[in-house]
Structures are given as structure tokens and as C-alpha cells.
Amino acid sequence: MGKIVAVTLVLITIASAVPILAHKWVPPDDISTHGYLIDEQMSDTMVEAGICFVAAQMILAAFIWMFSNRKPGDKIRNFPGGAMGLVIGAFVLVGLEVLALGFFGSKAWAAIYFTPPSADALPVQVQAGQFAFYFRYQGPDGKFGPIHPDKINESTQNFYGLDMDDDPASKDDIVTAEMGIPVNKEVRLLMHSKDLGHSFYVRELRIQQDFVPGLDLQMHFTATKVGRYEIVCTQLCGLGHYNMKAYLNVMSQPDYDAWIKQQASMQ
């Protein structure tokens, strides 16, 4: 029975590792300027984690194979080096490994979160609510009009609670259901939630950030590839959560200019 356990363990280990080695299931192609840092960190971690995983399971399997059917005369032996050797080994090998991962991982994190957006980044506001995202652009005046939560009304399509009569800054604001951005242009995303916790996840952009009620949060990123990508919510926000999504439309600058003009005319 011990030998069957060992063989099963080896087979499970191989079966688990093959899809990773074959790159069967991998993240979609990165379309951001910071994403390569995350991808590199991920593949470094995959190598180290993979070695640990395979080594640990194989050694476990080998020892089960060797010591599960011993003859009555066989003496109990100690692992060479004893506990102290293993403790030192764990501290040195694993300690160094995780410290290295930690340090390099911090660099990637810092590149995303500790660098401020450039001054000419395009500001886009996103509001999350059950179960849709709405985006707002400043319009020609370069200002967002103030939000009046009591004026939010889905039936009149006043998703942001804008006061078109009294706030001059609101008049040219453009509210859309799809997020259009120009390619290779930094975007400053201003995030707030209307009702409860949501999240903003674009796999290709390597970006995920929660919306927290009562907090105004910021992200910034640059998309480098034209295309349509899905923005999905990853925080359970109610029955319609599975269907809460919007599209990120990355366009060339002329296409974007035409798109925003068209959106403005539809307000």
C-alpha cells in the first residue's frame, strides 16, 4: 500500500506541474506599462514555488516508498543532520528565498502605487453601483461638476447626481457606460462607490482595486494596446454581481477624439 501511495503522489505532482510547464493556462497578454513587473515577479515566484512543490512531494513519496515495508530486523535511523540541520536549512534556504521574493515584489508594488501620475494624465472618474460602472469625463472646461447624492436617479439617467441647472462645471461633463481611453496615454482613475463595496478588475491591465464606500481612491495606468477589454467586479455586491461589468475600449488618439465627441453629443 505504501508504494501505491508513493506512486500516486508522484503522478499527482507530475499532473499538477505539466499544465504549468506547458503554459496551458496563463494570464492574458499584458497591455499596460507596469504589468511586465508583475508578470516577471509572477514567473520568478512560479519557478521557486514549483521547485519547492515538486521537491517536497517527491521526497515525501520517496520516503514513503522506502520506509513503508520494512523488515522486522530493520533499525530505526535518524535523518542525517537531525532536526538542527533541517531548521538551519529552512532558515537559510526558505528564509533567503522569501526575503528575495519580498524585496523584488516590493519593487513592482512601488512602481504601481508609489509613483504619482503625471500632471497631464487623463482624469476619468468611475462610479460603481449595483450592478454597473459609470464613467465620467471632464469635458472642455477641464472640471468635474460636484456630485449631489440626493439627486442620483437611475430612471432619469442621472447616475452621478449632477445638477445641470445650477452647477456650470457639470454642464459639459460626459457620463458614459463604457470606458474609452486613448492608447499610450496615462489615465488617472478616480474611483468611488455609490452604495457598497465593489472592485475594478481588468486582467489585461494587471489592475485590481476595491471600491470602498466613503473613500475616494485613485489608480493610474497607461494602456499600450488598442482593443476592447472587460472590466469586472470582483467583490460580491449582490444578486447581480456576476453580471456587473463594463468594457474598456482602448483607442488610437483620433478614434478617441471622435468617440468622446460622439458621447458628448448624446448627453
Added chain:
Amino acid sequence: MGQTVWACSIAIFSIGQLLGSLNFITTTLDLRAKGMTLMRMPISTWAWFITSCIGLLAFAVLLPACVLLILDRVAGTSFFVPSNLVVSDQLITQHSGGSPLLWQHLFWFFGHPEVYIAILPAAGIVSHILITSYRRPLLSHKVVIYCMMAIGFLSYMVWGHHMFISGMNPFSALVFSFPTLVITIPATILTLIWIGSLYGSNLQITSASLFALGFISMFVTGGISGFFLAQPSIDVYLHGTYFVVGHFHMVMGVAAIFGMFAGTYFWAPKMFGRMMNETLGKIHFWGTFVGTYCIFMPFHYLGLVGNVRRYSAFVDDYLAPLMPVHKFITIAALFTGAVQLIFLYNLIYSRFKGEAAPDNPWKATSLEWTVTSPPPWNNFGGKHPVVYHDPYQYGIESSSGDFVMQDSPERIQTVRDDKKLP
């Protein structure tokens, strides 16, 4: 209303856990048998003791957090609800100034230690069963206990790793990331000691030891995916995907349940006085072990592709190519669930019709195996046992075979901490 009842029940549960932890800590410290020094306690008892210490501190935070939540819901306070929220076009006016992040901090300050509350007793049970099955002591009994203590201690410094993208200050993500990575060290030492002690042992394959060995495999697999999630930069991509689901089900879900199964097969004879069926036990193990890998390894792959969790249906285009994987997982889950019926049948059938259990079927050394199966009234039938050495005297030559019971005054060769005989 339902949510309020739920919060109240969690609060009551917290009170129960607090009292239970206190009871266990005081009993462990005050009511040990004569000669049972702390270092002579079985590792399983040590694990319960450390778990109780963690529980005492963790539930002490969850209880007031629940009280605050209930107050928010019924008494009009605003600990967690900010102003200007709009739900169904209605402005919420009765709340202002609260912080949902505060709730997340309070919850995860409890929530992370809770993970170790789930896994440490299993680790203790598994250590105990492994020693009995290896027929030798672990390479170091003390290192295992210290590692469990270290994991318990570190569990209070890492709650923020559940909140990397929650909107808390991004600097704190780094502060929480390092202790999380450091937990790898005691966890690795534990694993290396379990595997290293297997070397040169005389492994006995029983249902209990199979589940204990399966625990090691699961613990390693689930622990290693923690390397990814402990790093905030990678968590940005993997947070909220199936990768997280695969990770915690492996390490604290299935591994902990493997500990429970191992413990059930091991101690059922003592509890009920009847042996469980070993053949059925082994079939149960094979189905569960292979089934579990078939369920939870693919979760990691789905997570790598960015398949989000918590979806009741997939209406996306990009998830469509992954549907075969989901189908495979569903079939594996139904299969693994069905295998548990074998366990249930075995447990109930053996309880009434099983073979009568001898006092010490596993040739184990700890005190519960010195009494009849099931134990007499008052556990020891009114007598007070006296303990002469630690419970890990295996792999030696003695009058009883290759082991010496804890209450046997027999002098043994491998004396480790027997200097102070009672």
C-alpha cells in the same frame, strides 16, 4: 433582519469560543496528571493549547466588532456606514461618518488567526498520529511545538494581507507582506520535520496514517501557493480569482479536514469501543485524496487565467474557453462528495456493529490508551495516572515491544526529558 440574527449568532459563537478557550487554557495549565510536565504533553494537546491562546485573543476582537455591527443595524450608530450612500435611488440619511475599512480590519484581525485556529489542531493531531505510525519519535518534539507557537504569534501581524487592494494605505501592504512571507519559515520547519522523521522510520499504513500523510501533501501544496498571494504586487492580479480559492481550500480547508479524518480513524476505537473498518477507510482516503487534487489544482490554473470568483454564472466571453475546466471540477467535486458517504456509513456502521476495540489498538503511548475502550467514567475510573516520560517513546526495546506507555515506570534508553522523575 436575517443579517442581524446572523451577527447576533456570531457574537454568541464568539462568547462560546472565548469561554471554551479559557476553559482549555486553565485546564491545560492546572489540571495535568502527576508527572505530566508541559513538555511531556502530547503534541496534539499542545496544539489545542496554542489554538486556545490564539482563539482567546482573536474572538476577543470579533465579539466587540459584532456588537458594533449589531448597533449599526439596530441602534442607529455609524461605526461602519459612511454618509451619502445611495441604494435603489434612496439616499441613506440615518448614517454618516463610519468606515467600512474599519470593519475589514476588525474582521481580518480575527480572520487570519482563525485560519490557524483551523489548521493548528489538525497539525497537532497529524504530528501525534505520524509518530505512532512511524514507530519513532519526531526528530524534535520541541521544535514542532515552538514552530506552532511562532505561527500563532505571527498570525496577529499579517491580517492586512487580505486587504492589499482594499484601499488601505499602500505602504502598509509592504508591512503586512513581510511577516506573511516569514510564516513560511516555521511552516517549512514543521513540514521538514514531518518528512525528515519519516526517513528511517517503520511506517505503518493505516487509514489514520494515510490521512496524516495526505495532510502533509495538502499542507505543502496549499502553503506554496501562499508565496504568490503574500506578495502584494502579484495579489493585484490574483486577488478575487479562483487562485485564492484553491490556495485556502488546500491549506486550511482540506488539510484541516484531513486532520479531522485522521483523528477520527485514530480515536474512534477509543471513543466508541469499536474499530472502524480499515478497508472502507482506505477506499475513503483514495477517493478523497485524488478527488481533492482534481478539484483544487485546477482552481489554481483558473486563477492564473484571471477567472474571478464569487460568480453565480459566467456570462463573459473570456471565461467561455474555461468552461471545460469548471465541468471537470464539478464532476470531481460530486465524486469526492459521494466518497464521503463511505466514511459516514463506516462511522455509523462501526459505531454499532464494528469489531470490538482492544484497549490499545495502535500500540500508542499516551494516557488515553491506558484505559479501556471506551474509557470508564471520569476517564480514568477514579484513579489518578502518574506520568513518567513524554509520549514519544517509540523505536526502542522494552517489555511491551517497541514502545513504552507514558504511565509505565520502566526505565528506557532514549531518555530525553526524564531527568525529573516524579
